[in-house]
Every structure is written in C-alpha cells, then in structure tokens.
Amino acid sequence: MIPSVLPTYNRADLTFVKGEGVWMTEADGRRFLDLGAGIAVNVLGHANPTLVSALTEQAQALWHVSNLYNIPQQQTLADALVAQSFADTVFFTNSGTEACELAVKMARKYWFDKGHPEKVDILGFEGSFHGRSSAGIAAAGGEKLTKGFGPLLPGFSHLTWGDIAAVNDAITDTTAAVIVEPVQGEGGIRPMEDDDLRELRHICEEAGVLLILDEVQCGVGRTGKLFAHEWAGITPDIMMVAKGIGGGFPLGAVLATQDAASGMTAGTHGSTYGGNPLACAVGNAVMNTVATPEFLSDVMRKSGLFRQKLEGLVASHPDVFEEVRGTGLMLGLKCKALNMDVVNAGYDAQVVTVPAADNVVRLLPPLNITDDEITQAVERLEQAAIQVAAQKD
Structure with missing residues (x-):
C-alpha cells in the first residue's frame, strides 16, 4: 500500500524535531551536527534569532x-x-x-x-x-x-x-x-x-x-x-x-x-x-x-580551516577518501568507499552530510559555523571513516 507521503525519497530513519545553529535534535534526544544545512539552504543555521x-x-x-x-x-x-x-x-x-x-x-x-x-x-x-x-x-x-x-x-x-x-x-x-x-x-x-x-x-x-x-x-x-x-x-x-x-x-x-x-x-x-x-x-x-565584507571574509577564513582539517582526514584514511573538492563552505569528499556508506556511518557518529554524484559526500554547513564546531565536525567524520574502514575489513 502506498504511503500517504509520495515515496519519491529514500529517507533516512531520522526525525529531527528541533534545531539551533548547526545542531539538530532527533526525536529520541540525540544531537546531530548539521553539515547539510537542508542542502545548502540554512545559511545562518537553524532558528537563527x-x-x-x-x-x-x-x-x-x-x-x-x-x-x-x-x-x-x-x-x-x-x-x-x-x-x-x-x-x-x-x-x-x-x-x-x-x-x-x-x-x-x-x-x-x-x-x-x-x-x-x-x-x-x-x-x-x-x-x-x-x-x-x-x-x-x-x-x-x-x-x-x-x-x-x-x-x-x-x-x-x-x-x-x-x-x-x-x-x-x-x-x-x-x-x-x-x-x-x-x-x-x-x-x-x-x-x-x-x-x-x-x-x-x-x-x-x-x-x-x-x-x-x-x-x-x-x-x-x-x-x-x-x-x-x-x-x-x-x-x-x-x-x-x-x-x-x-x-x-x-x-x-x-x-x-x-x-x-x-x-x-x-x-x-x-x-x-x-x-x-x-x-x-x-x-x-x-x-x-x-552580503557584508566581514561575513564573507570569515566564510573564507573558516573554509581554509575546514579544508586543512579535511585534508588531514583524507590523508589519515586513504582507503576511505580520495580527495577534498570545492571552494568556500561548499566542499566535498571524493570517496573510495561508497559515499552512502560514509553518509550512513556519519549518522551513527551524529553528523549529517549529503551525498552527490561521482561518489562524493557534500559538506554544506551553515555559513556561521564556528571554529570549534568545524573541529567537532571533522572528529565525527573521522569516527565515520573508522567505521567504514572496519566494515570493509
């Protein structure tokens, strides 16, 4: 029997009920760091005052x-x-x-x-x-x-x-x-x-x-x-x-x-x-x-920090990742493992990413993500990479 919501999406088994900044709260209380921003939509995060x-x-x-x-x-x-x-x-x-x-x-x-x-x-x-x-x-x-x-x-x-x-x-x-x-x-x-x-x-x-x-x-x-x-x-x-x-x-x-x-x-x-x-x-x-010079300049500064940390992640997990792509805070991880395996392992690590073509995982965080949150994001992506590598073994 067809569901009441037309099944044109393979939805993850997640139900987010609240958001604040780069964080989303699942119905069961878990907090996820959002590197998807609703597919590059929530440029100032969730519930921005x-x-x-x-x-x-x-x-x-x-x-x-x-x-x-x-x-x-x-x-x-x-x-x-x-x-x-x-x-x-x-x-x-x-x-x-x-x-x-x-x-x-x-x-x-x-x-x-x-x-x-x-x-x-x-x-x-x-x-x-x-x-x-x-x-x-x-x-x-x-x-x-x-x-x-x-x-x-x-x-x-x-x-x-x-x-x-x-x-x-x-x-x-x-x-x-x-x-x-x-x-x-x-x-x-x-x-x-x-x-x-x-x-x-x-x-x-x-x-x-x-x-x-x-x-x-x-x-x-x-x-x-x-x-x-x-x-x-x-x-x-x-x-x-x-x-x-x-x-x-x-x-x-x-x-x-x-x-x-x-x-x-x-x-x-x-x-x-x-x-x-x-x-x-x-x-x-x-x-x-x-649309202010100060905000845009900070996007580029944070992009450099994020990319540097992601390059380290790729170097540490060459069996999972191939390269970092993109510019600004529109970045991608080209994967050697299946990109959906990385996305799903990210859910287990409570970090949200978005798949794309060419076996890429998109990283599209709110543009006002903080340096500390970038560090936490990469730590969670590392947890995901370790899980994917273990599954391959």
Missing part, C-alpha cells in the same frame, strides 16, 4: 497579498540584490526549479522579441542539476533525471563538463543561451575553473548568445563571495538563485540585466506566492547579514 525575529514581525503584520499589488519587502530585497550584483532587475520565485523555468523563458523571449524566433536552443553541461521541472531536467539531461519522463522539452543539448572549447563548435544560428553552474553541487562539487568561466563569457559575447548562471546552490555567500561567478570577475546575463537567499524559508529569484529581461513585459510571467511579504522579510534579513 535574526531570521526568527524578521519572520515573526512580518507574520504579525501581513502574510500574503499576491503580486497584483506593491510589496514593500519585495522592493527592498530587489533593490539590495541589484545593488550587490550585476543585475538591473529581479523576479522572485519560491524555488530554484521555478527560477530555472523563468530563466529559460526569459532567454527564449529575448530572442523572439529581437526578431529571431528561431533562437531557442540552450547548451548545458553533463552532470548538471537545474531542478526537476520539465525545463530543469531537459536542461540537465542526465538519465537519472529524465528516464521515464519523455518526451522531453526540446531545444536542449549537453556538452562534456569542462570542455569549453566544444562550446564554440556547438553554438549555431538557433542557439539562445548557455546555462552552467559555476560549481556543480548535485554533480559532485565540481567547480568550473575561473579561466574556463572567463572563456565561456567571452565565447557567449563573441557569438551573441546569453549566459545563464545557475547559482541556486553555490550562491548567497556559499563560496566566500556573494555569488560564485565573482571569483572569475565576470557577469552573466541571467542568474538563478534560491536556497540560501531565504535562509530556510522558500524563496528564489531570477536576476537579469535590463537587456536580457527586455522581453518579459506585463503578462509574460507570474507567480502567486513568489516574493510574498513573509519570504522577502526573511530574505532581507539574510542579505543584511551575509
């Missing part, structure tokens, strides 16, 4: 009005994102998946309005993840996402990750845009080299196609810059964000230049809930904390 205060204050005033009216909290957040980024305009969504849908529509509508309705094709890269909508799975293209869901939305093709030279050859008269994650998350914590991202920007400019960046997982301070593409010194035409921008409250956005967004006029897109007062009140509180 600043976010709780912002949400509570707004909840006592006004929850929802729809986008038929002006929403002051939305305007404030849009102004902040424009001020802190390449963008001239922002549309708010409820998730990264919704942001992908709009990014695709925006790129195609741009060329339609420019008199080139034939330019509808979008180039992506293998190993990508752009959400689970029809456009998202078509843009990513992996069999794990697409099998059984055909016919797929047409107009998408996929190149080998890191093969920037192939982009030039793949662009045709019908190409509208290239879409890429500066750091692949689900794909196994695979950063695109800064030089490659710069070359990709150059190719798009030379060919006259739009560049769409998916920063749903790697954005909002995760890499030590507000947005990951800043490390390469480039800007996209369109960018998707979500996850961290709401600090745990469902919120996403599409950021774009005035030119790229020029086709999106009144009536071309909408969202009943997107950018509602509750979400934007929390989003403003997140931005007020994360």
Whole structure:
C-alpha cells in the first residue's frame, strides 16, 4: 500500500524535531551536527534569532497579498540584490526549479522579441542539476533525471563538463543561451575553473548568445563571495538563485540585466506566492547579514580551516577518501568507499552530510559555523571513516 507521503525519497530513519545553529535534535534526544544545512539552504543555521525575529514581525503584520499589488519587502530585497550584483532587475520565485523555468523563458523571449524566433536552443553541461521541472531536467539531461519522463522539452543539448572549447563548435544560428553552474553541487562539487568561466563569457559575447548562471546552490555567500561567478570577475546575463537567499524559508529569484529581461513585459510571467511579504522579510534579513565584507571574509577564513582539517582526514584514511573538492563552505569528499556508506556511518557518529554524484559526500554547513564546531565536525567524520574502514575489513 502506498504511503500517504509520495515515496519519491529514500529517507533516512531520522526525525529531527528541533534545531539551533548547526545542531539538530532527533526525536529520541540525540544531537546531530548539521553539515547539510537542508542542502545548502540554512545559511545562518537553524532558528537563527535574526531570521526568527524578521519572520515573526512580518507574520504579525501581513502574510500574503499576491503580486497584483506593491510589496514593500519585495522592493527592498530587489533593490539590495541589484545593488550587490550585476543585475538591473529581479523576479522572485519560491524555488530554484521555478527560477530555472523563468530563466529559460526569459532567454527564449529575448530572442523572439529581437526578431529571431528561431533562437531557442540552450547548451548545458553533463552532470548538471537545474531542478526537476520539465525545463530543469531537459536542461540537465542526465538519465537519472529524465528516464521515464519523455518526451522531453526540446531545444536542449549537453556538452562534456569542462570542455569549453566544444562550446564554440556547438553554438549555431538557433542557439539562445548557455546555462552552467559555476560549481556543480548535485554533480559532485565540481567547480568550473575561473579561466574556463572567463572563456565561456567571452565565447557567449563573441557569438551573441546569453549566459545563464545557475547559482541556486553555490550562491548567497556559499563560496566566500556573494555569488560564485565573482571569483572569475565576470557577469552573466541571467542568474538563478534560491536556497540560501531565504535562509530556510522558500524563496528564489531570477536576476537579469535590463537587456536580457527586455522581453518579459506585463503578462509574460507570474507567480502567486513568489516574493510574498513573509519570504522577502526573511530574505532581507539574510542579505543584511551575509552580503557584508566581514561575513564573507570569515566564510573564507573558516573554509581554509575546514579544508586543512579535511585534508588531514583524507590523508589519515586513504582507503576511505580520495580527495577534498570545492571552494568556500561548499566542499566535498571524493570517496573510495561508497559515499552512502560514509553518509550512513556519519549518522551513527551524529553528523549529517549529503551525498552527490561521482561518489562524493557534500559538506554544506551553515555559513556561521564556528571554529570549534568545524573541529567537532571533522572528529565525527573521522569516527565515520573508522567505521567504514572496519566494515570493509
């Protein structure tokens, strides 16, 4: 008999009932150190007092009005994102998946309005993840996402990750845009080299196609810059964000230049809930904390500490781990053992991690994790490694 919750997840046998900072309490009272942050969502940890205060204050005033009216909290957040980024305009969504849908529509509508309705094709890269909508799975293209869901939305093709030279050859008269994650998350914590991202920007400019960046997982301070593409010194035409921008409250956005967004006029897109007062009140509180030089600098400092300790962990357990990957506090352990064995052993050691492709374990802690908590995290990961090694023997 099918359960009342549709069984599309293989859920761990854990039920968390409370959270505080980087800690979560299981129903049986055990405390777990959270290196998953709800898959890079809880950038300021659980029950952050600043976010709780912002949400509570707004909840006592006004929850929802729809986008038929002006929403002051939305305007404030849009102004902040424009001020802190390449963008001239922002549309708010409820998730990264919704942001992908709009990014695709925006790129195609741009060329339609420019008199080139034939330019509808979008180039992506293998190993990508752009959400689970029809456009998202078509843009990513992996069999794990697409099998059984055909016919797929047409107009998408996929190149080998890191093969920037192939982009030039793949662009045709019908190409509208290239879409890429500066750091692949689900794909196994695979950063695109800064030089490659710069070359990709150059190719798009030379060919006259739009560049769409998916920063749903790697954005909002995760890499030590507000947005990951800043490390390469480039800007996209369109960018998707979500996850961290709401600090745990469902919120996403599409950021774009005035030119790229020029086709999106009144009536071309909408969202009943997107950018509602509750979400934007929390989003403003997140931005007020994360988008400061002091906070971002501390993310990089802690990243160095975490990575140093993880390199020691890998060196101590070469039969379990192969290497450390990633940047900022978006790190991954490439495993020799099965990554799910490491994740499950972590549960026994009361540390939460997230699996990814390429046999990687993702480490995506709240960005305000402390030095002491980083030390405790690595100690628990070591316990997990010892358990996995013993199982192999």
